Amino acid sequence: MSSPVLSRSAARGAGRADAGAPPRSRRAVALLVLVLGTLTATGPLATDLYLPAFPQIAADLGASEAQVALTLTAIMVGMGAGQLLIGPMSDAWGRRTPLLIGVAVFTVASLACVLVPSAPVFVGLRFVQGVAGAAGAVISRAVVRDLFDGDGAARFFSRLMLVTGLAPMLGPILGGQLLLVGPWQLSFVVLGAVSAVSFVVVLLWLPESLPREQRQARGARQLGSTLVMLLRDARFIGPTLTLALSFAMMFTYISAFSFVSQNEFGASPQQFSWMFAVNTVGMIAGTQVNAALIGRVSTPRRLAAGLAGALSAVAVLGVLWGTGWASLVSLTAVFCFMMFSVGFVFPNATTLAISSQPRSVAGTASALVGSLQFAVGGGLAAMAGLTASGQPSLGSMVVVMASTGVVAVAVFAGVAARVRHVAAR
Known part of the structure; x- marks a missing residue:
């Protein structure tokens, strides 16, 4: 079932509204960015909105604190597992139906988090949230693959990150302000409301993109x-692992x-939220500079530049820690540059991985990208609490x-060399 609103916009720009036809008018593209951005932003909002409340939740x-941090790992692992389930479903049933089911379950799970009596129950519900919330991330990427190729996909992913970047930027700020007017559970009421709005947005404005x-x-x-085919394809697994390890960092x-x-x-929670917002602005700026370089600098080179910048930032962070010179101001500056560099890594690694595969397996490929990203990222990040x-x-x-930054660079360099060797034979 196609959305009449977006279909009419696409029809004006492309002369038809068939499933799988890319929108060509600026209005249609902007509307698609807004719809997919809303879906993709739900996951980051779910992870970031309650971050300022971690100490209060623990009490x-x-x-x-390690148990509370495990709720964050649980939603990441859930998103990884959910994408492996939902991606293939979207290849078989189309994009809309699995997406609507996922958003509905996510809404219910979010509201259930308001009533959690203990940390283990909270962890379980966050896992369910992750599985359901995976629908927005995996299907959004699949829709982009349905409609765009090559630099077009890279450009769209950069635009998408401009919208989705607002969630991690505004999430902690909103979460910190909500703590001034109510308990931490209020964050999950807001999250449930946002998810319910996303359901309506999908129902009314997202057409089916897979014929x-x-x-x-x-x-x-x-x-x-x-x-197995995807895992053995260096063109796919190289950028996918690079993305997953960079996400872990x-x-x-x-x-x-x-x-x-x-x-x-x-x-304070409010100070943390503002520092987090500044760093997220860095990531948004990175995605837009990346978009401006499309057509001038190749996708692999843009990705390499992002990896080099992120690893350099982590090296400076190590110096600040080792010398004892770290402060809130210096840490914010370093993290801001790291996030700026990450703004190059994510859209380019995603584009290289997804665009290497045909549309018929876009959902499954997107699922594997996302599942490895969240499983590897969530699992390795939890090691920071093993003190x-x-x-x-x-x-x-x-x-x-x-550690994760160095391995990401090594994987990218090694796989790039292998792809060049194969192409030269």
């Missing part, structure tokens, strides 16, 4: 064969800095971020 539930004749229902064996900062800034450096005290520290953050 309210009688839990350790019925291109849909492929895969059994377990065929799905397994497709996944960034997510270590996201999951640990709330505790580090407040416990080690004495920041003697059970609490993340600036030192543990540096160790995990440096």
Whole structure:
């Protein structure tokens, strides 16, 4: 079922409103960015909105800080698992139906988090949130692959990150302000309301992008064969692992800095939220500079530049920690540059991975990209909490971020060399 609003916009720009036809008018593209941006932003909002409340949640539930941080890992792992489930479903059923189901379940799970009695129940509900919330991320990427190729996809992903970047920027700010007017549970009421709005947006304004004749229902064996094919394709797995490891580096900062800034450096929840916002502005700026370079600098080179910048920022972070010169101001500046560099990594790595595959497996490929991103990112980031005290520290953050950043660069360089070798044969 196609949305009459977006279909009419696409029809004016392209002369038809068929499923899979790319929107060509500026209004249609802008509307598509807004719709997909709303969907993709739900996941980051779910992870960031309650970050300023971590200490309060720990006290309210009688839990350790490590247990509260585990709720963040749970939603990441859930998003990873959910994408492997929902991606193939979208290849078989089309994009809209699995998306609507996922958004509806996410809404219910968000409101259920308001009533959690203990940390283990909270962790379980966050996992359910992650599985359901995976629909927005995986299907949004698949829709972009349905409609765009090459530089067009890279340009659209950069525009998409301009919208989705507002969620991690505004999430902690909103979360910090909500703590001034109510308990931490209020964040999940707001999250449920945003998800309910997303359901209406999808229902009214997102057309089906995968034509019925291109849909492929895969059994377990065929799905397994497709996944093996993707894992063995260097053009796909190289940028996918680079993305996952870079996400682990960034997510270590996201999951640990709330505790580090407040416990080690004495920041208030509101101060933390503003520092987080500044750093997210850096990421948004990076995505837009990346978009401006499309057509001038190749996608692999833009990705390499982003990796080099991010790793350089982590190296400076290590110096600040080792010398004892770290402060809230210096940390914010370093993290801002790191996030600026990440703004190059994410859209380019995603474009290289997704564009290397045909549309018929776009949902499954998108699912594998997302599942590895969240599973690897969430799992490795949790290592920052494996300290003697059970609490993340600036030192543990540096160790995990440096390790994942170095491996990301090594994977990208190694796979790039292999692809060049194969192409030269």
